[in-house]
Amino acid sequence: MDFNDTPEQAKFRAKCREWLEANAELKENKSSGHTDSTLEDHLKVAKAWQQKKYEAGWAMLHWPKEYGGIEASPIERIIWGQEEAKFNVPGGIFEIGLGMCGPVMMQYATEDQKDRYLAPMAEGKEIWCQLFSEPAAGSDVAGLRSKAERDGDDWIINGQKVWTSGAHYSDFGILVVRHDPNLAKHKGLTFFFVDMKSPGITVKPIKQITGQAGTGAGFNEVYFDDVRIPDSQRLGEIGDGWKVAITTLMNERLAVGDARGSDIEEALILSKTKDDAGEAMIKNDSVREKLADWFCEANGLKYTKFRTISALSKGESPGPEASITKIVSANKLQEIGNFGIDSDDMAGMLIDENDGISSFQGAWLGAPGLRIAGGTDEILRNIIAERVLGLPQDPRADKGLAFKDIPTKA
């Protein structure tokens, strides 16, 4: 047992590091990230960074060589990610395109389409988003109701998508819609890609409980009113929409990992430094108990990740252990945020006039979203139970019914 790179991994890490040092600035401390005053600025900086990475061959490591990637192994992607995270560079804009939309285009688009779209996606010239969730279809995303009706060589799309990250600055999107409500739920779906500038598309930022809307990579509602999509932009066969969507959703669950934000480290520093009626908070037994519990969780997740990386490092496929990550980290984030706020006593509720929301307040406000995004706690428990432990599926009230006959209200 050791935590060292193999000689090949060390060589690859050194190569990443060398290029990053020549092209970016190291973060001053662990928590400082890249911040820009406006969305426009952030996009500009992010696009320039993506372009730079593309030219040097770092933009889409895992892509096949024929599309400009280097077919990097999972462990090489992890090493790149670890090294890039140490530098003050923008992120959060291209992950959906490169991680989900790119691979689905490679698998289902025509050669001409791949030539046209993949390079600009990788270069950061065009941004992509993913249009799956709907107001009435969250956890049960296959219950989506946006309609696609055939009209000659086109399809006419009507309906609404929701929780679309980055729709407000995206150039293209991947979209799953219902072409036939007379078929069963999963059978009546078809998959497309769409130009987000198409007539009839309206993007409205969602105001979240954090008060944020349309800032950074925020969420949106996307309305489709008689939007025309040529049949040539269909990905997969008519009726294969669910199969195509599942591939990209698997990628999303991998992408949504650790909840970022206040963790045991911050709680520990606070407990050691903050005064609580004459002595440091850490001298309080109830604080000690919480710290012990959070450390067991944080440390358990850290070494769970190391076990996964170890398997990848040996070229083995990792076990299902990573499936616990989001559920544990999002709940821990919520508790630690709560703890940090409480530590200020009555002032905990106040927002600092100069510094704004504190990191603990941000964790507490953001954590409810993390417990929902990319699979709710409840859906993730179902997934662990059904896919990891092999328990039977719930009986489904919509089984065998045509979509139009599925009950939607009492």
Place this chain on the structure above:
Amino acid sequence: MNLDFSDDQKFLQDEAKKFFDKEGGLANARAVMDNSLEGDEKLWQKIIELGWTGVRIPEAYDGLGLGHLELCVIAEELGRSLAPVPFSSSVYFFTEAIIKFANEEIKSELLPKLVSGDTVGTYGIAEDTHQATESNLSVTSTSEKISGIKIAVPDAGIASHMILVVKSESGTDLRLVDLNDTSVTVTPQKNLDTSRAFFKVEFKDTPSRLLGETGKGWTYIQHLLDQAAVLFAFEQVGGSQAALDMAKAYSMERFAFGRQIGSYQAIKHKLADMYIAVTLAKSNCYYGAWALSSESAELPLAAATARVSATKAFQLCSKENIQTHGGNGFTWEYDCHLFYKRSKVLSVLLGSEATWKEKLVSNLEKTNTLAKG
């Protein structure tokens, strides 16, 4: 990055699993429970024949000369099968104490016999119904002779020797005694898990030998406790996984309201939470195994983390396994109570969850920074 056991260690684990299954699995613990035997001596003999009592003993003393990681994989399987043998007392504690702190004379005398099974060792810490501390010990050593009472001593019925921490002229000592000495009285103590035997051991001017330096007994026992905590945590993970597997199997075969109970989310989410707890505990155990095998300065923190995490996991899995089984889970006939009782014994055996949480946080207090994953 290689946070994993080697192929040889995985092979050993697989052999251990097959061995315990072949020898009867949980039936051994049940037989001891039903018949109030002092451990399963046949199973213990076979373990000795496999050489596992000598895993960590150097080849010069007839042992296998392997490392702690080999003990970790055996411990997990021992925990899974709830084997009613004095392995933990003799191997995790006694043998380690002799290897680490005994002089050459004692090593030559005892280590080969620990391999052959002629010597079985155990340890004594507790004296009363509260946590033993450096300052509240009452068992005392005067001119090499000790007097006083240790309680909840595991396996003293089969053990020939014992190490114990005692009060001495220079503070505390770690001392070795021969339990066959006529001045020692060993009395069985009833306990919640009758598949394991515990004893009151009374000393009256009992001859003893010092291990290591005088005055360092408390430091030594803390180190032995840290080491043992990692190995016991592997036992706890093995037991947790077995309880989860049992709950899972039952939830697939039991029907209620016309469907498998495992298809209800109430059961699914319960089992998912058990899986989460076991996974966290297992990963913390790997951290502990790394710290133990590499003699890292992080051992006290790693051991406490593995210990707390594994204690929580085994207690959760064993109690929710009973719950999943409904009324059947409360019967003597079903094996659920075996896990429940073992989980309780293991959770207090080295000191309570609260004690280890306190150790964990004391270690966090000493660290200035934590490495982020």
